[in-house]
Structures are given as structure tokens and as C-alpha cells.
Amino acid sequence: MTKQPIIGIAGNRRVNPENGLLRDYVPHGFVEGVKRAGGLPLILPISDTDTARQYISMVDKLILPGGQNVNPALYGQENQAKNNDDFFEERDLFEIALLAEALKQQKPIFTVCRGTQLMNVALGGSLHQDIENHWQDDPADYLTQEMLVKEGTPLRAIYGERNTINSFHHQSIDHLASELEVIAQDPKDGTIEAVQYKHQKVPYLGVQWHPELLINSRPIDQSLFDFVVNEL
Numbered sequence: 001m002t003k004q005p006i007i008g009i010a011g012n013r014r015v016n017p018e019n020g021l022l023r024d025y026v027p028h029g030f031v032e033g034v035k036r037a038g039g040l041p042l043i044l045p046i047s048d049t050d051t052a053r054q055y056i057s058m059v060d061k062l063i064l065p066g067g068q069n070v071n072p073a074l075y076g077q078e079n080q081a082k083n084n085d086d087f088f089e090e091r092d093l094f095e096i097a098l099l100a101e102a103l104k105q106q107k108p109i110f111t112v113c114r115g116t117q118l119m120n121v122a123l124g125g126s127l128h129q130d131i132e133n134h135w136q137d138d139p140a141d142y143l144t145q146e147m148l149v150k151e152g153t154p155l156r157a158i159y160g161e162r163n164t165i166n167s168f169h170h171q172s173i174d175h176l177a178s179e180l181e182v183i184a185q186d187p188k189d190g191t192i193e194a195v196q197y198k199h200q201k202v203p204y205l206g207v208q209w210h211p212e213l214l215i216n217s218r219p220i221d222q223s224l225f226d227f228v229v230n231e232l
Contacts, residue, residue, distance in 0.1 A: 008059030029212025064115025123177035
């Protein structure tokens with residue numbers, strides 16, 4: 001029997017509004033996408049940074065999902081976002097430690113939305129703190145933004161030259177970390193929609209949209225999880 005790859009998915013933590021209790025979780029689409037691709041999902045709860053080495057040693061690949069905004073102090077700026085104080089420093093620091101260990105242990109990394117922004121910051125880049133027209137009011141399985149995909153990339157093989165995506169983010173990559181390259185952009189305003197390592201010293205793919213919310217309505221987004229689990 002072929003060994004299933006173990007995919008570590010970094011967890012989030014929020015207060016349950018119904019009872020005031022804390023809950024640790026990941027969006028179900030990540031768990032389901034990994035399982036359908038033949039992987040074993042393993043949730044990594046927010047923990048002390050010194051546990052990152054052991055967590056990463058347990059998994060074959062790492063996924064960082066979306067969530068809170070990245071603290072602008074991590075890229076040398078003050079908070080300039082309008083009416084937005086949704087930050088979680090403990091999560092930022094733990095996930096940066098996970099990224100550092102994944103790179104050190106040469107474990108492939110896949111990031112989504114906030115996760116992609118955090119990877120850029122961890123490598124020395126910065127973010128636009130408050131952008132417009134990239135948080136859709138439509139349901140999650142509606143496709144409201146366009147992207148153009150670079151030729152010769154794994155993303156191009158899945159999505160083609162031009163495709164549509166959903167969009168739920170108030171922030172985006174500004175200064176791109178020197179080790180990364182852009183492989184997909186919004187053709188209207190240039191917003192970076194996907195990145196990868198320039199030289200692939202460790203397999204890495206980061207996207208700005210939310211494929212985990214589309215796997216039930218669009219097969220190509222499940223194909224992205226198939227690629228991450230089996231080929232990245």
C-alpha cells in the first residue's frame with residue numbers, strides 16, 4: 001500500500017460567538033481538498049514557536065491558510081488599514097516559525113491568501129495594507145476577479161493562460177520578496193494573485209484567492225489540491 005503524504009495545515013483560533021469559548025480550527029475545504037487528493041490532513045494548532053521544528057518533522061508538506069491580517073510591524077510599518085484591527089501576533093510568529101522550519105527541512109509549502117502574504121513578509125517583502133475591489137459581496141463560489149497566468153508554470157497547466165477566481169482580501173503583496181517571482185496577476189489593477197520561488201530551492205506555491213471554497217463547484221480548484229498533495 002502506497003504511503004499517503006501527511007499534509008500539515010496551520011490552524012487558526014477565534015472566539016466562538018455563541019458561547020465565548022476559544023476554538024482551534026481550519027476551514028473544512030482544506031481538509032477535504034487534501035483528502036480527495038489522497039493526502040492525510042494534519043491540523044497544526046497555534047503553539048509556541050519552539051514547537052515548529054517538531055511539527056514540521058511530522059509532515060511531508062505544509063499549508064498556510066487565510067485568516068487575520070499580517071501585523072504590519074513585521075515589515076516595519078504602522079497599521080494604516082481603515083477600521084481594521086484584526087491581527088493575531090501569536091499566529092504570525094508561530095507560522096513564521098513553521099515556514100522557517102519547512103524551508104530548513106526542505107518540505108514543500110503551499111499558501112493561500114494571508115498565508116501567501118505572510119510568506120512574502122517572512123522573506124523580506126511588504127504588503128498593501130488596504131486595497132479596494134478585492135473583497136467580493138457574492139457567495140464564496142462566485143468568480144469575481146480575473147487573472148493572467150505565466151507560461152511554463154504549474155499554475156498555467158491547471159488554470160490556463162486566463163481564468164477567473166474568487167476574492168476575499170483587503171491586503172495584498174506590495175514589495176515582492178527578492179526570492180519570489182510573480183506567476184499570476186489581475187490584468188486590471190496588477191494585484192499579485194500567485195507567486196513561487198524563483199529558483200525552486202524548496203518547492204513553494206502561493207495563491208491569493210481561496211481554492212478551498214471552490215472545490216465543490218469547480219474541478220480545476222480540486223486539481224490544484226491534487227497538484228499540491230502529489231506533485232509540489
